[in-house]
Amino acid sequence: MAHAATTHHTSLGLDNRKVAFWAFIGSECLLFTALISTYLVYKGRSVVGPYPHEILNIPFTSVSTFDLLMSSLMMVLALAAVQRGDMKWGKIWLFSTALLGLVFLGGQVIEFTEFVHKGLTLSTNLFGCTFFVLTGTHGAHVAVGVLWLLTLWMRALQGKLGPANAMTVEITGLYWHFVDVVWIVIFTVVYLIQ
Amino acid sequence: MSDAPPKGLTSWLTTTDHKRIGLLYFWTAFGFFLIGGLEALVIRAQLAQPNGHVVSAETFNQLFTMHGTTMVFLALMPLSAAFFNYIIPLQIGARDVAFPRLNAFSYWVFLLGGLLLNASWLVGPLFHAGALNVAPDGGWFGYANLTERQFSPGPNIDFWQLGLQILGISSLAAGFNFIVTILNMRAPGMTMMRLPVFVWMTLVTQFLIITAFPVITVALVFLMFDRLFGAHFYLTSAGATPLLWQHLFWLFGHPEVYILILPAMGVVSEVLPTFARKPLFGYTVVVYSGILIGLMGWGVWSHHMFSVGLGPIADSVFASTTMLIAIPTGVKIFNWIGTLWGGSIRGTTALKFAVGFIAMFIIGGLSGVSHASPPADLQQTDTYYVVAHIHYVLFGGTVLGLFAGIYYWWPKMTGRLLSESLGRWHFWLQFIGMNLAFFPMHLIGLLGMPRRVYTYSPELGVGSLNLVSTVGAFLIGVSILVFLLNVWRSGRRGQAAPNDPWGGATLEWSISSPPPVYNFSVIPTVTSRLPRWKTEHHEPMRDPPAIPPAPIHVPGGSWWPLVAACGFPVMALSVLAHTLWLVFVGAAILIFGIYRWAYEPFEV
Amino acid sequence: MSVQEGGTAMHEEGSLEHPVHPTADVYLRVGAVLVILTVLEVGVFYVPAFHPVLVPVLLVLSAAKFTLVVMFYMHLKADSKFFTFLFGVPLLLAVGVMVALLFLFLGALTLRGAAGPG
Numbered sequence: 001m002a003h004a005a006t007t008h009h010t011s012l013g014l015d016n017r018k019v020a021f022w023a024f025i026g027s028e029c030l031l032f033t034a035l036i037s038t039y040l041v042y043k044g045r046s047v048v049g050p051y052p053h054e055i056l057n058i059p060f061t062s063v064s065t066f067d068l069l070m071s072s073l074m075m076v077l078a079l080a081a082v083q084r085g086d087m088k089w090g091k092i093w094l095f096s097t098a099l100l101g102l103v104f105l106g107g108q109v110i111e112f113t114e115f116v117h118k119g120l121t122l123s124t125n126l127f128g129c130t131f132f133v134l135t136g137t138h139g140a141h142v143a144v145g146v147l148w149l150l151t152l153w154m155r156a157l158q159g160k161l162g163p164a165n166a167m168t169v170e171i172t173g174l175y176w177h178f179v180d181v182v183w184i185v186i187f188t189v190v191y192l193i194q
Numbered sequence: 195m196s197d198a199p200p201k202g203l204t205s206w207l208t209t210t211d212h213k214r215i216g217l218l219y220f221w222t223a224f225g226f227f228l229i230g231g232l233e234a235l236v237i238r239a240q241l242a243q244p245n246g247h248v249v250s251a252e253t254f255n256q257l258f259t260m261h262g263t264t265m266v267f268l269a270l271m272p273l274s275a276a277f278f279n280y281i282i283p284l285q286i287g288a289r290d291v292a293f294p295r296l297n298a299f300s301y302w303v304f305l306l307g308g309l310l311l312n313a314s315w316l317v318g319p320l321f322h323a324g325a326l327n328v329a330p331d332g333g334w335f336g337y338a339n340l341t342e343r344q345f346s347p348g349p350n351i352d353f354w355q356l357g358l359q360i361l362g363i364s365s366l367a368a369g370f371n372f373i374v375t376i377l378n379m380r381a382p383g384m385t386m387m388r389l390p391v392f393v394w395m396t397l398v399t400q401f402l403i404i405t406a407f408p409v410i411t412v413a414l415v416f417l418m419f420d421r422l423f424g425a426h427f428y429l430t431s432a433g434a435t436p437l438l439w440q441h442l443f444w445l446f447g448h449p450e451v452y453i454l455i456l457p458a459m460g461v462v463s464e465v466l467p468t469f470a471r472k473p474l475f476g477y478t479v480v481v482y483s484g485i486l487i488g489l490m491g492w493g494v495w496s497h498h499m500f501s502v503g504l505g506p507i508a509d510s511v512f513a514s515t516t517m518l519i520a521i522p523t524g525v526k527i528f529n530w531i532g533t534l535w536g537g538s539i540r541g542t543t544a545l546k547f548a549v550g551f552i553a554m555f556i557i558g559g560l561s562g563v564s565h566a567s568p569p570a571d572l573q574q575t576d577t578y579y580v581v582a583h584i585h586y587v588l589f590g591g592t593v594l595g596l597f598a599g600i601y602y603w604w605p606k607m608t609g610r611l612l613s614e615s616l617g618r619w620h621f622w623l624q625f626i627g628m629n630l631a632f633f634p635m636h637l638i639g640l641l642g643m644p645r646r647v648y649t650y651s652p653e654l655g656v657g658s659l660n661l662v663s664t665v666g667a668f669l670i671g672v673s674i675l676v677f678l679l680n681v682w683r684s685g686r687r688g689q690a691a692p693n694d695p696w697g698g699a700t701l702e703w704s705i706s707s708p709p710p711v712y713n714f715s716v717i718p719t720v721t722s723r724l725p726r727w728k729t730e731h732h733e734p735m736r737d738p739p740a741i742p743p744a745p746i747h748v749p750g751g752s753w754w755p756l757v758a759a760c761g762f763p764v765m766a767l768s769v770l771a772h773t774l775w776l777v778f779v780g781a782a783i784l785i786f787g788i789y790r791w792a793y794e795p796f797e798v
Numbered sequence: 799m800s801v802q803e804g805g806t807a808m809h810e811e812g813s814l815e816h817p818v819h820p821t822a823d824v825y826l827r828v829g830a831v832l833v834i835l836t837v838l839e840v841g842v843f844y845v846p847a848f849h850p851v852l853v854p855v856l857l858v859l860s861a862a863k864f865t866l867v868v869m870f871y872m873h874l875k876a877d878s879k880f881f882t883f884l885f886g887v888p889l890l891l892a893v894g895v896m897v898a899l900l901f902l903f904l905g906a907l908t909l910r911g912a913a914g915p916g
Contacts, residue, residue: 009382010378010379011377011378011379011380011384012377012378012878012880013878014378014878014880014881016292016293016374016378016379018881019373019374019377019378019880019881019884020292020293020370020371020373020374022881022884022885023369023370023373023374023404023884024370024404025885026404026405026884026885026887026888026889027366027369027370027404027405027407027408027888028408029885029888029889029891029892030405030406030408030409030888030891030892030895031408031409031411031412032892033409033892033893033895033896034408034409034412034413034442034445034895035412036896037895037896037899037900038412038416038427038438038442040896040899040900041438041899041900041903041904042433042434042438045433045434046432046433047431047432047433058840058843058844062836062840065836066833066836069829069832069833069836069863070829072829072832072867072871073825073826073828073829073832073871075871076825076870076871077822077825080822080825122419122423122424122425123423123424123425123426125426125432125433126426126432126433126434128425129416129419129420129425129426129427130427133415133416133419133425137415151789170873173871173872174872177867177868177871177872178872180867180871181864181867181868181872184860184863184864184867185860185864187839187860188839188856188857188859188860192839192840192842192843192852192856193852193853193856401887404888405888405891409895435903437903438903441899441902441903445895492891492894492895496902504902508901508902
């Protein structure tokens with residue numbers, strides 16, 4: 001991640017890592033499509049409750065959604081700061097992004113615990129297994145992202161992050177925004193369209 | 195920089211050189227190919243006569259499951275990967291792939307996944323099973339709900355779903371690597387429409403891999419959650435349907451068969467022009483057909499499900515898309531024939547295999563087209579007719595195509611020539627063997643013998659046909675022995691290979707056999723599709739000098755891909771041993787490996 | 799807050815692109831629009847009058863959010879068209895697969911109507 005920026009000639013004039021990462025994001029589209037399609041295909045087919053309308057908490061999740069959207073804003077501000085060499089703000093925004101990511105994860109933990117208390121687990125019904133695997137996979141992606149962001153932040157603290165390796169931050173950003181975008185879809189399809 | 199490769203075990207364990215990784219893939223894949231072949235021979239021994247008792251029914255189930263899984267994931271795909279690794283950078287004029295350590299990682303993950311899967315043959319006692327072997331036994335496509343805990347209580351299916359998830363990671367990583375390599379690391383002047391067809395077919399294959407593998411990953415994760423945590427993804431009692439598995443599996447499974455055949459088609463597209471001394475007929479059409487096959491391959495998956503009751507509209511849609519996909523495939527066949535027509539033919543072993551590919555693939559394609567009709571398929575599905583089809587396209591197609599590649603590129607990869615006379619024996623034994631083995635299966639299937647049955651009654655009247663098929667299978671086995679003899683002889687006293695034993699047109703023939711560690715002493719500038727041939731518009735290129743004019747940096751090795759790869763079997767073990775903390779140990783190994791990898795100084 | 803991004807840190811010798819980066823100003827405005835769209839989404843959910851058109855409206859609103867994040871935060875609009883292709887093809891494929899699965903499972907492709915999968 002943090003080795004010297006590539007100055008090799010490339011056929012497309014694009015950074016190898018960025019090309020690889022967009023290909024990866026394309027691949028992840030198929031991953032989440034399979035998960036979301038399964039959720040949709042099994043919607044309304046649970047034989048026993050609890051059912052979505054009984055336990056999904058829209059106000060709570062709306063705040064989570066807002067949190068993740070703001071974290072994307074902070075991510076892009078972090079990139080802008082690093083690109084112009086402003087490492088003070090770069091560090092602040094990187095940390096803030098990670099922090100909001102942690103808040104989102106905290107929200108997921110609270111929500112999942114609530115649901116379990118109300119009787120919804122992986123093995124209760126179709127809603128349970130499709131919901132938890134879909135949002136759990138997304139949450140795992142967020143967790144990886146938080147770890148990634150904190151790693152970058154620590155590199156910045158060590159003075160090892162700067163405009164010369166801004167591509168690293170850009171790619172982190174691509175990952176983070178993609179995770180946000182997946183949530184945009186999940187929020188609509190799971191929570192709002194019941 | 196010395197151009198002699200480093201020696202010793204450590205240098206192999208830490209290699210990031212695409213040529214070494216290609217060789218590792220080759221030998222490992224070939225080893226698994228032999229294992230898969232042995233499994234086939236035992237199957238054929240059991241089926242040689244009615245009411246056979248060579249193996250028990252349970253072992254038979256494990257044999258055909260492992261034969262399929264091994265051949266698809268551990269033999270054919272990695273053999274293709276051996277060529278992706280070795281040949282692609284050479285054909286595009288690059289020094290290595292885009293991410294050499296990720297490349298090594300892919301190999302180690304593949305090896306470990308394959309070992310995990312095959313360990314199941316021997317570890318029965320660890321699971322208090324009644325037998326030594328607890329290999330996966332649900333078929334290579336693992337239909338739910340047979341694979342659920344209720345009907346498969348042992349560890350067999352766990353080995354399968356874990357092994358496949360691990361192998362998926364290997365393929366995905368390689369997919370990203372080769373996409374970037376092919377798109378972004380071409381030599382100056384090598385535009386996309388000057389790429390060798392093998393490179394194009396590889397590119398399409400990698401896109402298929404990165405889009406299809408996530409889907410099977412999800413299917414497997416669902417199965418894992420059902421088996422481990424009591425989820426209900428495929429259980430009708432909870433309102434679910436086993437059809438979800440079928441859809442998800444075949445959404446992956448159909449692109450997978452194109453992943454299996456396109457590289458071989460690419461190889462054939464290289465071999466034919468070389469030995470016809472004539473450029474590929476209709477290069478542009480062949481490339482676009484390959485792309486079309488890749489795209490259309492996403493639209494046909496439910497033709498594997500014509501017997502489940504999808505309904506007439508769905509059946510008709512998938513029947514049409516399946517028939518349509520025969521068009522670009524057929525087009526390629528005409529282009530290959532057109533390449534040979536009027537050419538100056540040299541009947542080398544590689545060419546024999548390439549021509550054999552065309553003939554056998556036509557037969558396999560014809561049975562495939564017959565499957566495209568749902569009413570016909572209702573008769574054929576789950577019978578030996580399908581087994582005939584898949585083996586004509588995968589053995590007659592992919593295996594013959596890959597052997598064409600082996601004979602073609604062996605001198606380049608090893609610096610030695612293979613014997614052409616042993617090659618002739620190999621080819622004819624294998625060609626006759628495969629037709630004896632698989633042609634009768636068309637009839638056996640139509641006469642009513644189902645797939646995946648460990649025996650059959652004499653009344654069915656397919657005893658003699660099965661015997662013929664078994665003889666053919668053993669003949670294939672003999673042909674492989676001939677090949678192994680050829681390999682051994684070539685290694686001991688094979689003729690040293692020049693840079694260009696065949697008069698090839700593409701860049702890999704412009705450097706030594708095997709190439710120096712840096713591939714090209716000077717990166718060539720490409721001005722035509724056939725750089726090394728004289729054409730109407732171009733003189734042949736001048737080969738790069740033997741001594742590099744300036745020092746060339748070659749990245750060193752790294753332990754971290756191997757270390758990171760080791761995280762996966764440990765995580766898998768936690769499932770098999772029902773021991774939660776192991777998953778954290780495995781994850782820690784993976785994360786540790788990744789961090790060390792990320793912060794290791796490594797200049798490509 | 800109209801600091802000019804881009805150009806400065808991206809100057810690698812002739813090998814990387816030199817796109818024009820949106821300014822922080824643009825990012826903030828996109829952020830504000832995202833918040834508004836989310837408020838609208840939640841609003842549509844709660845206001846009973848919108849229920850007949852709930853699904854299409856929500857799909858449009860979330861598609862708008864998706865597009866904004868991808869085009870501006872992920873920079874796809876300003877970057878090489880190649881990235882749009884690299885992301886767009888799998889995305890289209892994904893949407894096609896989802897639509898196909900919905901049709902296959904929700905009975906629209908059978909003459910039996912909403913009888914569900916066989």
